[in-house]
Amino acid sequence: MIFNGRVAVVTGSTQGIGLAIAKRLAKEGVKVVVTARNTEKINQVVAEIKSDGGEAIGIKCDVANREEVKALGEKTVEKYGRIDILINNAGINRDSSFKKMTDDQWDTVIENDLKSVFIVTQELVKYMESNKYGRVINLSSVVGLSGNFGQANYSAAKAGVLGFTKTLALELGKKGITVNAIAPGFTNTEMTKNIPEEIRAKMIADIPVGRAGEVEDIAAAAAFLASDETGFISGITLNVNGAFYLS
Ligand SMILES: NC(=O)c1ccc[n+]([C@@H]2O[C@H](COP(=O)([O-])OP(=O)(O)OC[C@H]3O[C@@H](n4cnc5c(N)ncnc54)[C@H](O)[C@@H]3O)[C@@H](O)[C@H]2O)c1
Numbered sequence: 540m541i542f543n544g545r546v547a548v549v550t551g552s553t554q555g556i557g558l559a560i561a562k563r564l565a566k567e568g569v570k571v572v573v574t575a576r577n578t579e580k581i582n583q584v585v586a587e588i589k590s591d592g593g594e595a596i597g598i599k600c601d602v603a604n605r606e607e608v609k610a611l612g613e614k615t616v617e618k619y620g621r622i623d624i625l626i627n628n629a630g631i632n633r634d635s636s637f638k639k640m641t642d643d644q645w646d647t648v649i650e651n652d653l654k655s656v657f658i659v660t661q662e663l664v665k666y667m668e669s670n671k672y673g674r675v676i677n678l679s680s681v682v683g684l685s686g687n688f689g690q691a692n693y694s695a696a697k698a699g700v701l702g703f704t705k706t707l708a709l710e711l712g713k714k715g716i717t718v719n720a721i722a723p724g725f726t727n728t729e730m731t732k733n734i735p736e737e738i739r740a741k742m743i744a745d746i747p748v749g750r751a752g753e754v755e756d757i758a759a760a761a762a763f764l765a766s767d768e769t770g771f772i773s774g775i776t777l778n779v780n781g782a783f784y785l786s
Contacts, residue, residue, distance in 0.1 A: 540567055540766040546619040547765065548572040548611065550602050550659060551629025553580035555728035556678065559754035560626050560761045565593030567762060569624065572615050574600045602629045602655035608662045615666075622666040624765045627656045627677045627700075632730060634689040645692045652696035656703060664707075664716065673716035674765045677704050678757075679776065681724045685784045697722075701776055708774030717773035719764045724780025726752035748781035 546569070552561040553575040565571045565588045573584045573595055581597035588595040596618055600611040615622055630652045633644040656677055667673025682690050683697030700720060707718040725731060725742050731751075734742070743751050760779045763769065778786065 540762055541768055542567050542569050542765070543767050544568075544570075545623040545765075545767070546570045546572070546615065546621050547624035547626065548574060548615055548622055548663060549626040549628055550600070550655075551575050552626075553577060553584050555730060556723065556726065556754050556757045557626070557628035558584060559758035560628060561595070562588060562591070562593075563755070563758035563762050564624070564765065565591070565595055567766075569765075570619050571595040572611070572619075573597045574611055575629070576601050602627075602659050603650050605658050605662065608658050611659075612663045612666060615663075621670055622663055623670070623672060624674045625660065625663050625667075625676070626761055626765070627659055627675070629655060630678060630696075630730075632690065632693045634693065636689055637691045640691060648692035648696050649699075652693065653699045653703075656700055660703075660707065664711065667716050668711075668714050671715040673711070673714070674769070675704075675707065675711075675716060675718040676761055676764050677718070677720045679704070679720045679722045681722050681778065681780045681784050684722055684776070684778075684786050704776070705774050712773055715770075717764075717770060719773060720776045721757060721760050721764070722776050722778050722780065723757045724752055724778070724783045726754060726757060728754060746781040746783045750781065752779060752781060 549561045551557040552573045561571050585595045585597040600607045677700050679700040680697040682694040704720040
């Protein structure tokens with residue numbers, strides 16, 4: 540894959556899918572900004588990337604906090620002079636049946652999974668516009684397409700991310716910026732590790748390729764969409780779900 544001296548910001552990149560994307564991009568020669576809320580974990584990831592021969596810096600940032608996000612953009616540009624790739628990966632879930640779902644569960648998920656994508660993209664994309672080049676990749680989810688029991692908040696947020704992605708693809712196309720979404724299916728991470736074993740086994744049995752997703756599967760898709768060669772792909776949702784849900 541071609542990455543011509545690119546600089547990437549990967550939100551929520553100290554574990555799970557974000558970490559795998561940060562490491563994959565660093566291996567491809569991309570300068571990576573590792574960002575999350577825990578400084579200790581950020582420093583550890585930056586050190587790992589550097590010891591593997593990659594280039595990275597760490598910047599602490601809560602993606603739901605506009606001031607911190609603004610500072611993330613400023614510090615990145617201060618260090619690397621540009622932002623070419625934005626991976627909106629940070630996300631949470633607060634599952635509950637619809638009947639029992641509280642305002643707090645609803646608001647927290649919308650704030651961290653949908654409004655955050657709006658804030659981060661708005662604050663960072665301006666640096667791409669000035670270079671007439673950019674790749675924005677938003678982590679949605681298969682449940683944003685299919686819905687899921689107990690995830691009215693999460694599936695609404697992730698469906699919102701898809702509408703947001705399509706709209707930005709239209710608005711930013713002429714500025715050399717592509718905007719795409721990835722909809723992972725069931726992937727082994729901290730987010731899914733507490734699913735009871737019998738439910739996990741049933742979910743995996745329903746995946747036609749016969750296994751759960753691994754973080755590297757999602758990172759490969761992200762690297763593809765982030766590469767220089769995909770300038771004519773914009774506004775799509777790339778399903779990475781082992782044929783679990785076909786749309
Ligand atoms: N694991 C799956 O099966 C799966 C499936 C579909 C979509 N996704 C999506 O992929 C993305 C990554 O998920 P994961 O499974 O790696 O989860 P994870 O919980 O392992 O990692 C998420 C990361 O985001 C960070 N984060 C959350 N809120 C944040 C905030 N406000 N500011 C900064 N960082 C924040 C967390 O601290 C964590 O480091 C999420 O958007 C998730 O919704 C995951």
